[in-house]
Amino acid sequence: MLLEVADLHAGYGSSKALFGVSFDVAEGEVVTLIGRNGMGKSTTVKSITGLLAPTAGSIRFKGRPIHGVAPHRICRAGVGLVPEGRGIFPNLTVRENLVMAGRLGSGEKAPWTFDRVLAFFPRLAERLTNGGAQLSGGEQQMLAIGRALMTNPDLLILDEATEGLAPLIRQQIWKALDELKATGLAMIVIDKEIEALVGFADRHVVIEKGEVAWRGTTAELLADASIQETYLSV
Amino acid sequence: MAEFDPHRPSTIDRVAPIAAIAILAAVPPVAGLLGDPFLIKVATRVVVFAIAAIGLNLVVGYAGLVSLLHAGLFGVGGYVVGVAAWHEFNGEALGLGPVAWAGTADLAITLPLAGLLAGIVALVTGVVSLRTSGPYFLMITLAFDQMLYYGAVALQKYGGEDGLQILSTITFAGRDVSARTPFFYLALTILAATVFLLGRVVGSRFGVVLRAAAENERRVTVTGIPPYAYRLTAFVVSGVVCGLAGALLASGQQFVSPADMSWVRSGDLVVMAVLGGLSTLWGPIVGAAAFVVLELVLSSWTQYWQLAFGAIIVVVVLTLRGGLADLVKLATQGRDAR
Numbered sequence: 262m263l264l265e266v267a268d269l270h271a272g273y274g275s276s277k278a279l280f281g282v283s284f285d286v287a288e289g290e291v292v293t294l295i296g297r298n299g300m301g302k303s304t305t306v307k308s309i310t311g312l313l314a315p316t317a318g319s320i321r322f323k324g325r326p327i328h329g330v331a332p333h334r335i336c337r338a339g340v341g342l343v344p345e346g347r348g349i350f351p352n353l354t355v356r357e358n359l360v361m362a363g364r365l366g367s368g369e370k371a372p373w374t375f376d377r378v379l380a381f382f383p384r385l386a387e388r389l390t391n392g393g394a395q396l397s398g399g400e401q402q403m404l405a406i407g408r409a410l411m412t413n414p415d416l417l418i419l420d421e422a423t424e425g426l427a428p429l430i431r432q433q434i435w436k437a438l439d440e441l442k443a444t445g446l447a448m449i450v451i452d453k454e455i456e457a458l459v460g461f462a463d464r465h466v467v468i469e470k471g472e473v474a475w476r477g478t479t480a481e482l483l484a485d486a487s488i489q490e491t492y493l494s495v
Numbered sequence: 496m497a498e499f500d501p502h503r504p505s506t507i508d509r510v511a512p513i514a515a516i517a518i519l520a521a522v523p524p525v526a527g528l529l530g531d532p533f534l535i536k537v538a539t540r541v542v543v544f545a546i547a548a549i550g551l552n553l554v555v556g557y558a559g560l561v562s563l564l565h566a567g568l569f570g571v572g573g574y575v576v577g578v579a580a581w582h583e584f585n586g587e588a589l590g591l592g593p594v595a596w597a598g599t600a601d602l603a604i605t606l607p608l609a610g611l612l613a614g615i616v617a618l619v620t621g622v623v624s625l626r627t628s629g630p631y632f633l634m635i636t637l638a639f640d641q642m643l644y645y646g647a648v649a650l651q652k653y654g655g656e657d658g659l660q661i662l663s664t665i666t667f668a669g670r671d672v673s674a675r676t677p678f679f680y681l682a683l684t685i686l687a688a689t690v691f692l693l694g695r696v697v698g699s700r701f702g703v704v705l706r707a708a709a710e711n712e713r714r715v716t717v718t719g720i721p722p723y724a725y726r727l728t729a730f731v732v733s734g735v736v737c738g739l740a741g742a743l744l745a746s747g748q749q750f751v752s753p754a755d756m757s758w759v760r761s762g763d764l765v766v767m768a769v770l771g772g773l774s775t776l777w778g779p780i781v782g783a784a785a786f787v788v789l790e791l792v793l794s795s796w797t798q799y800w801q802l803a804f805g806a807i808i809v810v811v812v813l814t815l816r817g818g819l820a821d822l823v824k825l826a827t828q829g830r831d832a833r
Contacts, residue, residue, distance in 0.1 A: 310717055336719035348714050350707045361703045362718045412719045 269318035278304040280471040289445040296468040311335040341414025347401045351394035362411035378407040399430035418449045512777040535675045541784045542682045543744045548767040548779035550736025556773030559709030563761040564636035567643030568734045570756030572609035572741030577659040577751040584663045600663035613738020621730035640758045647753040658752025772818030781819045
């Protein structure tokens, strides 16, 4: 297994948010975390990426424990994050946003370079000297994904990558993610667009009130209409 | 496809520092023509504080951390020159554990030493203070500055609170540089070298990471970069530069005193950087020049000059978000679109 999350407990101060979340992600697999707002999806992501120290449980990446490890070390181990709300640097240019994330000598697979990211998102190549704040929402999202790719992840985590984007732009992002999946990149995806997720992901984990309420494959999710009814309707 | 070129400065950012240095270089001949050697003294002061403000700006402008320690680091550099010269002049060796050093008034030795010692002090204080941010960083750097200040006051042998007169003839690699003009050009050379080297630093990926961390620290960490290491490096580099500037000030005025190390002096350095403009490398040169000249001109009019000076700072900060560097940019915009 690439990532193993076991009995994860986490919270913010005295308020607990996760009560024993367990799931795993295999090499090259795409797993979704689905559920309504405030159910613990983002807290799970924060725990995996080291932004929040879990209070109990374990997280192993490539067999090594990563809970309580500094975020930059987790990233260097191969966990890339496209944070919620795009998370680019608005005062840096597109070029600077990408270059800052590039490190030499990382990645076992074909490494992501500046040129390869620009070839993957040609739109960004046209806007290299523009500031991050001058980009459209879709471009900002491409930049956020491009920056995460520059760190050469083995697991890419996308937290609400298509939120607030126009339908056409969303399609472009999903197409790009499809291409990334084809390269064998494992992903954890959080998104509200269930129809797109169903066509894209291998397995699904439904998180409800800080616990795993359901897990299964795409086929199982489609076969069981009550799952969507119970957990996913807003 | 575009090559790996992290930062391409705009024309004005490339030309302005060269122009500033060229203007300063013209001061001694102009002073000669006007028969006013005092101008060289003023220009030397501008150059020295420009070096310090550029160094400080790496921390304040690029890393977004307002430090009140830097006058202390400036003073460390000054005291290296002062103490080394004192031992040379008095013929009394300075005992450093097992080794005894005769001291020297040669800047080819004391300048690197000043940079080194200021860098070490910056490293030790930076390790602690960079664990904090915002107002806590301000307070902790202020506290370290006061420690350095009172440390200097406690140096009774070297004048204590009264400061230390430098009685030796200041040399550089054996050559006498104590006269106004050669000393000015030595300082100007160091300013030029500082601008060039720090230009390389802020234009590199390192500089981009510093600015990114100032914008959003968390996003930097999830990109696999520990901001702390980058900030500490910037803090030490800026400490070295301030140490060099302090050594030059002490050599130029042949005097060093704890007064130059108080946190109020650190505030002056921050004002120079902000006044000139934090977002460019060359802004602090303009800021230092404006500060030194305004201080001189206003204080010749009234002893309450700081009142007028404060008003000018308020106007600049409110109207020019990029400091006086913005004014230069506006004036040249017709010729340079970018």
